Amino acid sequence: MQKPQLFGADYSVYVRAVRLALMEKGVDYGLTPVDVFAPGGPPSSHLVRHPFGRIPAFEHGDFALYETGAITRYVDEAFAGPALQPKDARRRARMNQMIGIADSYVYPILVWGIYVEQASKPSSGRETDAAKLAASLAKAPVCLKAVTDLMGDGPWLCGNELTLADLHLAPMMDYFMKALAAVELMADFPALMEWWEQISARPAMRATIPTS
Template sequence: MAGIKVHGTTFSTATARVMATLYEKEVEFELIPIDMRTGEHKKESFLALHPFGQVPAFKDGDLQLFESRAITQYISHEYASKGTPLITTDTKKMAIQSVWQEVEAQKYDPVASKLTFELAVKPFIGMVTDLAVVEEFEAKLGTVLDIYEKRLGQSKYLGGDCFSLADLHHLPTMDYLMATRTKKLFECRPNVSAWVADITARPAWTKVVAMRTY
Protein backbone atom coordinates (compact mmCIF):
# COMPACT_ATOMS: atom_id res chain seq x y z
CA MET A 1 0.00 0.00 0.00
CA ALA A 2 1.28 3.45 -0.86
CA GLY A 3 2.16 5.52 2.15
CA ILE A 4 -0.59 7.94 3.21
CA LYS A 5 0.46 11.31 4.56
CA VAL A 6 -1.85 13.77 6.29
CA HIS A 7 -0.37 17.27 6.57
CA GLY A 8 -2.16 19.11 9.36
CA THR A 9 -2.61 19.58 13.08
CA THR A 10 -4.55 17.51 15.60
CA PHE A 11 -6.35 20.66 16.82
CA SER A 12 -7.86 21.24 13.37
CA THR A 13 -11.42 19.96 13.03
CA ALA A 14 -10.87 19.21 9.33
CA THR A 15 -7.66 17.27 10.02
CA ALA A 16 -9.40 15.34 12.79
CA ARG A 17 -12.21 14.42 10.38
CA VAL A 18 -9.71 12.80 8.02
CA MET A 19 -7.81 11.04 10.81
CA ALA A 20 -11.01 9.60 12.26
CA THR A 21 -11.89 8.16 8.85
CA LEU A 22 -8.47 6.57 8.47
CA TYR A 23 -8.71 5.00 11.93
CA GLU A 24 -12.23 3.70 11.18
CA LYS A 25 -10.92 2.13 7.99
CA GLU A 26 -7.89 0.72 9.81
CA VAL A 27 -5.59 2.29 7.23
CA GLU A 28 -2.09 3.28 8.32
CA PHE A 29 -0.99 6.87 7.79
CA GLU A 30 1.65 9.36 8.79
CA LEU A 31 0.67 12.71 10.30
CA ILE A 32 2.98 15.48 9.11
CA PRO A 33 2.61 18.29 11.69
CA ILE A 34 1.98 21.78 10.26
CA ASP A 35 2.68 24.64 12.67
CA MET A 36 -0.12 27.10 11.93
CA ARG A 37 1.07 29.46 14.70
CA THR A 38 4.16 30.26 12.64
CA GLY A 39 2.20 30.44 9.39
CA GLU A 40 3.66 27.24 7.95
CA HIS A 41 0.36 26.63 6.14
CA LYS A 42 0.85 29.83 4.14
CA LYS A 43 4.35 29.03 2.90
CA GLU A 44 4.97 28.12 -0.72
CA SER A 45 5.96 24.55 0.14
CA PHE A 46 2.57 23.93 1.75
CA LEU A 47 0.60 25.91 -0.82
CA ALA A 48 1.87 23.40 -3.37
CA LEU A 49 -0.19 20.83 -1.44
CA HIS A 50 -3.19 23.01 -0.58
CA PRO A 51 -3.60 26.14 -2.73
CA PHE A 52 -5.92 27.79 -0.18
CA GLY A 53 -3.38 27.45 2.63
CA GLN A 54 -5.61 25.43 4.96
CA VAL A 55 -5.22 22.06 6.65
CA PRO A 56 -5.26 19.23 5.98
CA ALA A 57 -3.46 18.35 2.80
CA PHE A 58 -3.50 14.67 1.90
CA LYS A 59 -1.30 12.40 -0.17
CA ASP A 60 -1.78 8.75 -1.05
CA GLY A 61 1.07 7.77 -3.33
CA ASP A 62 0.88 10.10 -6.32
CA LEU A 63 -2.65 11.27 -5.44
CA GLN A 64 -2.84 14.69 -3.80
CA LEU A 65 -6.09 16.01 -2.27
CA PHE A 66 -7.45 18.78 -0.08
CA GLU A 67 -10.88 19.51 1.47
CA SER A 68 -11.58 17.10 4.32
CA ARG A 69 -14.96 15.76 3.19
CA ALA A 70 -13.63 14.97 -0.28
CA ILE A 71 -10.73 13.16 1.38
CA THR A 72 -13.03 11.09 3.61
CA GLN A 73 -15.06 10.09 0.56
CA TYR A 74 -11.91 8.96 -1.24
CA ILE A 75 -10.69 6.95 1.75
CA SER A 76 -14.09 5.29 2.19
CA HIS A 77 -14.23 4.22 -1.47
CA GLU A 78 -10.57 3.36 -2.03
CA TYR A 79 -10.35 1.25 1.12
CA ALA A 80 -13.94 -0.01 1.10
CA SER A 81 -12.89 -3.55 1.99
CA LYS A 82 -11.07 -2.48 5.15
CA GLY A 83 -12.37 -1.54 8.60
CA THR A 84 -15.76 0.07 9.18
CA PRO A 85 -18.07 0.41 6.15
CA LEU A 86 -18.65 4.17 6.05
CA ILE A 87 -20.50 4.22 2.72
CA THR A 88 -22.94 1.89 1.01
CA THR A 89 -23.35 0.59 -2.54
CA ASP A 90 -27.14 0.45 -2.14
CA THR A 91 -28.33 3.38 -4.26
CA LYS A 92 -31.27 4.41 -2.10
CA LYS A 93 -29.33 4.10 1.17
CA MET A 94 -26.46 6.02 -0.40
CA ALA A 95 -28.86 8.80 -1.35
CA ILE A 96 -30.12 9.08 2.22
CA GLN A 97 -26.58 9.15 3.60
CA SER A 98 -25.68 11.83 1.06
CA VAL A 99 -28.61 13.99 2.19
CA TRP A 100 -27.39 13.96 5.79
CA GLN A 101 -23.79 14.55 4.76
CA GLU A 102 -25.03 17.67 2.99
CA VAL A 103 -27.02 18.67 6.07
CA GLU A 104 -23.86 18.43 8.17
CA ALA A 105 -21.83 20.49 5.71
CA GLN A 106 -24.48 23.11 4.89
CA LYS A 107 -26.64 23.42 8.03
CA TYR A 108 -24.75 22.06 11.03
CA ASP A 109 -21.09 22.84 10.43
CA PRO A 110 -21.30 26.60 9.72
CA VAL A 111 -23.10 27.09 13.04
CA ALA A 112 -21.07 24.57 15.05
CA SER A 113 -17.79 25.91 13.69
CA LYS A 114 -18.70 29.47 14.71
CA LEU A 115 -19.53 28.29 18.23
CA THR A 116 -16.32 26.25 18.37
CA PHE A 117 -14.32 29.35 17.46
CA GLU A 118 -16.04 31.51 20.07
CA LEU A 119 -16.11 28.98 22.93
CA ALA A 120 -13.04 26.80 22.35
CA VAL A 121 -10.56 28.57 20.08
CA LYS A 122 -10.82 32.13 21.39
CA PRO A 123 -10.20 31.21 25.05
CA PHE A 124 -7.29 28.98 24.00
CA ILE A 125 -5.52 31.80 22.14
CA GLY A 126 -6.33 34.48 24.67
CA MET A 127 -9.19 36.24 22.88
CA VAL A 128 -12.48 37.27 24.46
CA THR A 129 -15.60 35.28 23.61
CA ASP A 130 -18.45 37.33 22.13
CA LEU A 131 -21.44 36.14 24.16
CA ALA A 132 -23.93 37.87 21.87
CA VAL A 133 -22.60 35.81 18.96
CA VAL A 134 -22.73 32.66 21.09
CA GLU A 135 -26.38 33.22 21.96
CA GLU A 136 -27.27 33.92 18.34
CA PHE A 137 -25.57 30.77 17.06
CA GLU A 138 -26.78 28.56 19.89
CA ALA A 139 -30.31 29.44 18.79
CA LYS A 140 -29.42 28.46 15.23
CA LEU A 141 -27.83 25.20 16.40
CA GLY A 142 -30.92 24.41 18.45
CA THR A 143 -33.04 24.64 15.31
CA VAL A 144 -30.77 22.16 13.53
CA LEU A 145 -30.72 19.80 16.51
CA ASP A 146 -34.52 19.82 16.70
CA ILE A 147 -34.49 18.28 13.22
CA TYR A 148 -31.80 15.82 14.30
CA GLU A 149 -33.88 14.82 17.32
CA LYS A 150 -36.77 13.88 15.06
CA ARG A 151 -34.54 12.07 12.58
CA LEU A 152 -32.75 10.10 15.31
CA GLY A 153 -36.12 8.98 16.61
CA GLN A 154 -36.58 7.21 13.28
CA SER A 155 -33.12 5.63 12.88
CA LYS A 156 -30.13 4.99 15.12
CA TYR A 157 -27.82 7.13 13.00
CA LEU A 158 -28.45 10.08 10.72
CA GLY A 159 -27.84 8.16 7.51
CA GLY A 160 -29.72 5.04 8.59
CA ASP A 161 -29.19 2.13 10.95
CA CYS A 162 -25.40 2.02 10.49
CA PHE A 163 -22.69 4.52 11.41
CA SER A 164 -21.49 6.35 8.31
CA LEU A 165 -19.69 9.46 7.11
CA ALA A 166 -22.92 11.36 7.79
CA ASP A 167 -22.26 10.85 11.51
CA LEU A 168 -18.47 10.88 11.49
CA HIS A 169 -18.25 14.32 9.90
CA HIS A 170 -19.90 15.83 13.01
CA LEU A 171 -17.32 14.53 15.48
CA PRO A 172 -14.63 17.24 15.47
CA THR A 173 -16.84 20.24 16.25
CA MET A 174 -19.12 18.16 18.46
CA ASP A 175 -16.18 17.08 20.59
CA TYR A 176 -15.12 20.67 21.20
CA LEU A 177 -18.65 21.87 21.93
CA MET A 178 -19.34 19.11 24.44
CA ALA A 179 -16.68 20.73 26.64
CA THR A 180 -18.48 24.09 26.57
CA ARG A 181 -21.80 25.60 27.67
CA THR A 182 -23.28 24.53 24.33
CA LYS A 183 -23.31 20.89 25.44
CA LYS A 184 -26.70 21.57 27.01
CA LEU A 185 -28.21 21.81 23.53
CA PHE A 186 -27.12 18.24 22.79
CA GLU A 187 -27.91 16.83 26.24
CA CYS A 188 -31.47 18.18 26.49
CA ARG A 189 -32.56 16.23 23.42
CA PRO A 190 -32.71 12.50 24.34
CA ASN A 191 -32.17 11.05 20.86
CA VAL A 192 -29.38 13.49 20.07
CA SER A 193 -27.77 12.86 23.45
CA ALA A 194 -27.73 9.09 22.91
CA TRP A 195 -26.29 9.56 19.42
CA VAL A 196 -23.53 11.85 20.72
CA ALA A 197 -22.60 9.37 23.46
CA ASP A 198 -22.48 6.57 20.90
CA ILE A 199 -20.32 8.18 18.23
CA THR A 200 -17.91 10.04 20.53
CA ALA A 201 -17.10 6.75 22.29
CA ARG A 202 -15.99 5.03 19.09
CA PRO A 203 -12.41 3.71 19.38
CA ALA A 204 -11.34 5.48 16.19
CA TRP A 205 -12.42 8.85 17.58
CA THR A 206 -10.81 8.28 20.98
CA LYS A 207 -7.53 7.68 19.13
CA VAL A 208 -7.84 11.06 17.44
CA VAL A 209 -8.53 12.84 20.73
CA ALA A 210 -5.59 11.08 22.39
CA MET A 211 -3.23 12.52 19.77
CA ARG A 212 -3.88 16.11 20.84
CA THR A 213 -1.05 17.60 22.85
CA TYR A 214 -1.36 20.84 24.78
Protein backbone atom coordinates in the same frame (compact mmCIF):
# COMPACT_ATOMS: atom_id res chain seq x y z
CA MET B 1 -0.53 -0.35 -1.60
CA GLN B 2 1.45 2.68 -0.52
CA LYS B 3 0.79 4.23 2.89
CA PRO B 4 -1.31 7.39 2.53
CA GLN B 5 -0.03 10.65 3.96
CA LEU B 6 -2.20 13.26 5.63
CA PHE B 7 -1.09 16.88 6.15
CA GLY B 8 -2.61 18.90 8.96
CA ALA B 9 -3.00 19.35 12.70
CA ASP B 10 -4.82 17.27 15.28
CA TYR B 11 -6.92 20.27 16.40
CA SER B 12 -8.67 20.39 13.03
CA VAL B 13 -12.14 18.86 12.85
CA TYR B 14 -11.57 18.13 9.17
CA VAL B 15 -8.21 16.44 9.68
CA ARG B 16 -9.81 14.39 12.43
CA ALA B 17 -12.68 13.30 10.14
CA VAL B 18 -10.13 11.89 7.68
CA ARG B 19 -8.16 10.21 10.47
CA LEU B 20 -11.38 8.62 11.74
CA ALA B 21 -12.17 7.29 8.26
CA LEU B 22 -8.64 5.86 7.89
CA MET B 23 -8.78 4.25 11.33
CA GLU B 24 -12.28 2.81 10.91
CA LYS B 25 -11.07 1.26 7.63
CA GLY B 26 -7.97 -0.07 9.38
CA VAL B 27 -5.60 1.86 7.08
CA ASP B 28 -2.12 2.76 8.30
CA TYR B 29 -1.24 6.38 7.47
CA GLY B 30 1.29 9.10 8.18
CA LEU B 31 0.42 12.54 9.60
CA THR B 32 2.73 15.41 8.64
CA PRO B 33 2.12 18.44 10.91
CA VAL B 34 0.92 21.64 9.23
CA ASP B 35 -0.32 24.45 11.48
CA VAL B 36 -2.62 26.78 9.53
CA PHE B 37 -3.07 29.08 12.52
CA ALA B 38 0.66 29.62 13.08
CA PRO B 39 1.74 33.29 12.90
CA GLY B 40 2.32 34.01 9.23
CA GLY B 41 -0.06 31.25 8.14
CA PRO B 42 0.79 27.85 6.72
CA PRO B 43 4.21 27.33 5.10
CA SER B 44 4.33 28.11 1.37
CA SER B 45 5.11 24.44 0.69
CA HIS B 46 1.60 23.64 1.92
CA LEU B 47 0.03 25.93 -0.70
CA VAL B 48 1.31 23.55 -3.36
CA ARG B 49 -0.82 20.83 -1.78
CA HIS B 50 -3.75 23.11 -0.91
CA PRO B 51 -4.03 26.42 -2.82
CA PHE B 52 -6.53 27.75 -0.26
CA GLY B 53 -4.07 27.11 2.56
CA ARG B 54 -6.40 24.92 4.59
CA ILE B 55 -6.07 21.51 6.15
CA PRO B 56 -6.25 18.60 5.50
CA ALA B 57 -4.34 17.74 2.36
CA PHE B 58 -3.81 14.11 1.40
CA GLU B 59 -1.47 12.09 -0.78
CA HIS B 60 -1.62 8.46 -1.77
CA GLY B 61 1.36 7.61 -3.94
CA ASP B 62 1.22 10.08 -6.84
CA PHE B 63 -2.43 10.93 -6.18
CA ALA B 64 -2.97 14.21 -4.33
CA LEU B 65 -6.30 15.42 -2.99
CA TYR B 66 -7.78 18.13 -0.79
CA GLU B 67 -11.33 18.74 0.52
CA THR B 68 -12.35 16.45 3.35
CA GLY B 69 -15.47 15.00 1.72
CA ALA B 70 -13.48 13.98 -1.35
CA ILE B 71 -10.73 12.48 0.80
CA THR B 72 -12.99 10.43 3.06
CA ARG B 73 -14.97 9.07 0.10
CA TYR B 74 -11.72 8.14 -1.63
CA VAL B 75 -10.47 6.43 1.54
CA ASP B 76 -13.67 4.42 1.75
CA GLU B 77 -13.55 3.36 -1.90
CA ALA B 78 -9.82 2.82 -2.40
CA PHE B 79 -9.10 0.66 0.64
CA ALA B 80 -10.39 -2.60 2.04
CA GLY B 81 -12.24 -2.64 5.34
CA PRO B 82 -15.83 -1.98 6.40
CA ALA B 83 -17.87 0.09 3.92
CA LEU B 84 -18.52 3.60 5.25
CA GLN B 85 -21.10 4.63 2.63
CA PRO B 86 -24.55 3.04 2.21
CA LYS B 87 -25.07 1.18 -1.08
CA ASP B 88 -28.69 2.28 -1.30
CA ALA B 89 -28.98 5.55 -3.28
CA ARG B 90 -31.41 7.21 -0.86
CA ARG B 91 -29.44 6.33 2.25
CA ARG B 92 -26.26 7.54 0.55
CA ALA B 93 -28.03 10.79 -0.40
CA ARG B 94 -29.06 11.16 3.26
CA MET B 95 -25.45 10.62 4.34
CA ASN B 96 -24.26 13.29 1.90
CA GLN B 97 -27.00 15.63 3.11
CA MET B 98 -25.79 15.19 6.71
CA ILE B 99 -22.21 15.94 5.65
CA GLY B 100 -23.46 19.09 3.88
CA ILE B 101 -25.37 20.17 6.99
CA ALA B 102 -22.26 19.61 9.11
CA ASP B 103 -20.11 21.76 6.79
CA SER B 104 -22.59 24.55 6.11
CA TYR B 105 -24.34 24.93 9.48
CA VAL B 106 -22.88 22.83 12.32
CA TYR B 107 -19.28 23.95 11.76
CA PRO B 108 -19.93 27.74 11.64
CA ILE B 109 -22.69 27.76 14.28
CA LEU B 110 -21.80 25.10 16.86
CA VAL B 111 -18.00 25.15 16.52
CA TRP B 112 -17.09 28.76 15.62
CA GLY B 113 -20.20 30.50 16.95
CA ILE B 114 -20.56 28.63 20.25
CA TYR B 115 -17.43 26.61 21.14
CA VAL B 116 -14.92 29.25 20.01
CA GLU B 117 -16.87 32.19 21.43
CA GLN B 118 -17.98 30.60 24.72
CA ALA B 119 -15.13 28.20 25.58
CA SER B 120 -11.99 28.67 23.49
CA LYS B 121 -11.71 32.48 23.50
CA PRO B 122 -12.26 32.96 27.26
CA SER B 123 -9.83 30.16 28.10
CA SER B 124 -7.10 31.85 26.05
CA GLY B 125 -7.80 35.36 27.36
CA ARG B 126 -9.53 36.61 24.20
CA GLU B 127 -12.76 38.58 24.25
CA THR B 128 -16.00 36.86 23.31
CA ASP B 129 -18.03 38.37 20.49
CA ALA B 130 -21.30 38.47 22.45
CA ALA B 131 -23.46 39.24 19.42
CA LYS B 132 -22.00 36.32 17.46
CA LEU B 133 -22.48 33.98 20.43
CA ALA B 134 -26.10 35.11 20.95
CA ALA B 135 -26.92 34.67 17.26
CA SER B 136 -25.33 31.20 17.24
CA LEU B 137 -27.17 30.13 20.40
CA ALA B 138 -30.43 31.13 18.72
CA LYS B 139 -29.61 29.08 15.62
CA ALA B 140 -28.20 26.01 17.41
CA PRO B 141 -31.56 24.25 17.99
CA VAL B 142 -32.21 24.36 14.23
CA CYS B 143 -28.91 22.48 13.64
CA LEU B 144 -29.58 19.91 16.36
CA LYS B 145 -33.19 19.37 15.27
CA ALA B 146 -32.27 18.99 11.59
CA VAL B 147 -29.73 16.26 12.38
CA THR B 148 -32.08 14.54 14.85
CA ASP B 149 -34.99 14.59 12.38
CA LEU B 150 -32.87 13.05 9.62
CA MET B 151 -31.22 10.36 11.73
CA GLY B 152 -34.38 8.36 12.37
CA ASP B 153 -34.02 5.47 14.81
CA GLY B 154 -30.24 5.31 14.77
CA PRO B 155 -28.09 4.11 16.40
CA TRP B 156 -25.93 5.85 13.76
CA LEU B 157 -26.84 8.93 11.75
CA CYS B 158 -27.85 6.85 8.72
CA GLY B 159 -29.26 3.79 10.45
CA ASN B 160 -27.59 0.57 11.56
CA GLU B 161 -24.21 1.11 9.92
CA LEU B 162 -21.55 3.66 10.85
CA THR B 163 -20.97 5.97 7.87
CA LEU B 164 -18.85 8.93 6.80
CA ALA B 165 -21.62 11.21 8.14
CA ASP B 166 -20.92 10.02 11.71
CA LEU B 167 -17.19 10.55 11.22
CA HIS B 168 -17.70 14.02 9.72
CA LEU B 169 -20.02 15.30 12.44
CA ALA B 170 -18.32 13.73 15.49
CA PRO B 171 -15.20 15.99 15.61
CA MET B 172 -17.44 19.08 15.37
CA MET B 173 -19.72 17.81 18.12
CA ASP B 174 -16.69 17.10 20.30
CA TYR B 175 -15.82 20.81 20.34
CA PHE B 176 -19.44 21.88 20.76
CA MET B 177 -19.91 19.54 23.75
CA LYS B 178 -17.12 21.40 25.58
CA ALA B 179 -19.17 24.62 25.62
CA LEU B 180 -21.34 25.39 28.64
CA ALA B 181 -24.40 25.91 26.45
CA ALA B 182 -24.24 22.36 25.08
CA VAL B 183 -25.68 20.75 28.22
CA GLU B 184 -28.91 22.73 28.06
CA LEU B 185 -29.20 22.63 24.26
CA MET B 186 -28.63 18.87 24.05
CA ALA B 187 -31.23 18.15 26.77
CA ASP B 188 -33.94 18.60 24.11
CA PHE B 189 -32.32 16.06 21.79
CA PRO B 190 -31.91 12.76 23.69
CA ALA B 191 -31.48 10.66 20.50
CA LEU B 192 -28.57 12.83 19.42
CA MET B 193 -27.12 12.63 22.93
CA GLU B 194 -27.29 8.82 22.73
CA TRP B 195 -25.53 8.96 19.35
CA TRP B 196 -22.87 11.21 20.86
CA GLU B 197 -22.26 8.77 23.72
CA GLN B 198 -21.76 5.93 21.24
CA ILE B 199 -19.57 7.73 18.72
CA SER B 200 -17.37 9.42 21.34
CA ALA B 201 -16.62 6.02 22.89
CA ARG B 202 -15.19 4.57 19.66
CA PRO B 203 -11.47 3.72 19.82
CA ALA B 204 -10.78 5.95 16.78
CA MET B 205 -12.36 8.95 18.54
CA ARG B 206 -10.36 8.29 21.70
CA ALA B 207 -7.14 7.90 19.71
CA THR B 208 -7.59 11.25 17.94
CA ILE B 209 -8.38 13.56 20.84
CA PRO B 210 -6.80 16.94 19.98
CA THR B 211 -3.63 17.68 21.93
CA SER B 212 -3.13 21.24 20.75
